[in-house]
Amino acid sequence: MTAGTARASRPRRLRRSAPALTPWAQARALARRLPTALPPERIPLDAAAGRTLAAAVVAAASLPGTDDAAVDGYAVRGIAPWRVVGRALAGHGGPAAVAAGEAVEIAAGAAIPEGTHRVVPYEEAQRDGDLVCTASVAARRHIRGTGEYAAAGDPVLPTGAVLTPAALGLAAAVGLDTVTVRRRPSVRLLVTGDEIVAAGTPPPGAVRDAVAPMLAPMLRGWGAEVAAPRYVPDQPAMAGTAAIAGAVHDAEVTVVCGASSAGPADGLHRSLRLLGACVHVDGVACRPAERQVLAQFGDRWLVGLPGDPYAALVAALTLLEPLLGGLAGRSPAPAAQALLMGDVRADPRATRLLPVVQQGAYVLGHATAPPWHLGDAAQADALAVVPSTWRPERPVELLALG
DSSP states (O other): OOHHHHHHHSOOOOOOOOOOOEEHHHHHHHHHHSSOOOOEEEEEGGGOTTOBBSSOEEOSSOBSSSOEESSSEEEEOSSSOEEEEEEEBTTTBOOSBOOTTEEEEEOTTOBOOBTOOEEEEGGGEEEETTEEEEEOTTOOOOEEOTTSSBOTTOEEEOTTOBOOHHHHHHHHHTTOSEEEEEOOOEEEEEEEOTTEESSSOOOTTOEEOOHHHHHHHHHHHTTOEEOOOEEEOSSSHHHHHHHHHHHHHHOSEEEEESOOSSSTTOOHHHHHHHTTOEEEEEOEEEESOOOOEEEEETTEEEEEEOSSHHHHHHHIIIIIHHHHHHHTTOOOOOOEEEEEESSOOOBTTBEEEEEEEEETTEEEOOSSOOOSSSHHHHTOSEEEEEOTTOOTTSEEEEEEOO
16 A cells, blocks of 8 residues: 555544625625515504504595695785785685686695685785785795695505605604504523623623624514513523524514624534524624624524624624615615725725715715724714725715614
8 A cells, every 4th residue: 555545544533614795785685685574553543653564655635635835825806906805814714716817815735715816925016905915926826736746546556665754754644543564673681601691790801792782773673573672691502502493483573682703602513513503694894893794583683793892783783784674675775875095995805884074975984993882883974895806985884873
């Protein structure tokens, strides 16, 4: 047997190669595209703020419901002078019609008497007794036609729109009391680590949890129902698997904070294998927050975030925000962009996400990598997405932090 044959016959120890990192934009797009929108439910307007429409809002009544005055003044017919023959107030009616040379003093929103061809605002009219003597010739008509803003049966808000306060006002104005929205996704936070304490001043060797207090309000702002966080120790490893199994059973989305890397105390990947998860994203080419995970259990989802607070923030904006948008059936908003100032350099290996401060039409970033703590992010207006191919003259995408 030759030396070469001997070497070839020896069993070799195979090392598991690290999974390829998913490009940042691709990971974010996957998180938006993969989930199926949750079922719809019909709820009252006063409970619908921030919810996402599962069906278009269709006007039940025309807006305005009749021809009405757009301003306070005089509804007139013919040419000046006009004799004032009555008054019309919103909700109280007034003269049904006027003849040529007559006028009705009218409040904004009141129905226009038949025959009226314009409304003369008070500030453009000169009145002497019961006569309106003159008015500006070039003045607008100041009459809103029936259904000018919306006719009964018209869609006024599309499916996928978020119900802002103005949108709720519009729905009420066209005669609706309820709207059809997507059910809110439920989220359970699992914070891992033997060193984590949930409250108070941490003793030596311990760390106060900063991730759950940061994520919970963000998740609610993204339309989720967030349960109280659970704290899971690193050991024994099966405790983490059992906690994940319970959370997946209880909530549409489980968020595991920490344990997503490959260290001796990081057991997320082992738990996912034991539970038979389908892993869509196992690491993202971004800095920070390379070690983040998107996995699926049937119609349930798991997002693994790094334990570092700033990296967890970046990962939440990368995977969690679009995932919740997909579950809510929310239409993606156009990406905000700005030109980035400061001594910032692209990383040829990965997308960088930097805290930035708005300065007019520009944002100001930092030259160095963001620190582990949240100091810069706490004072930032947004995170700037700096691709590996970025050049200073190109605008960057902004991820809102509010």
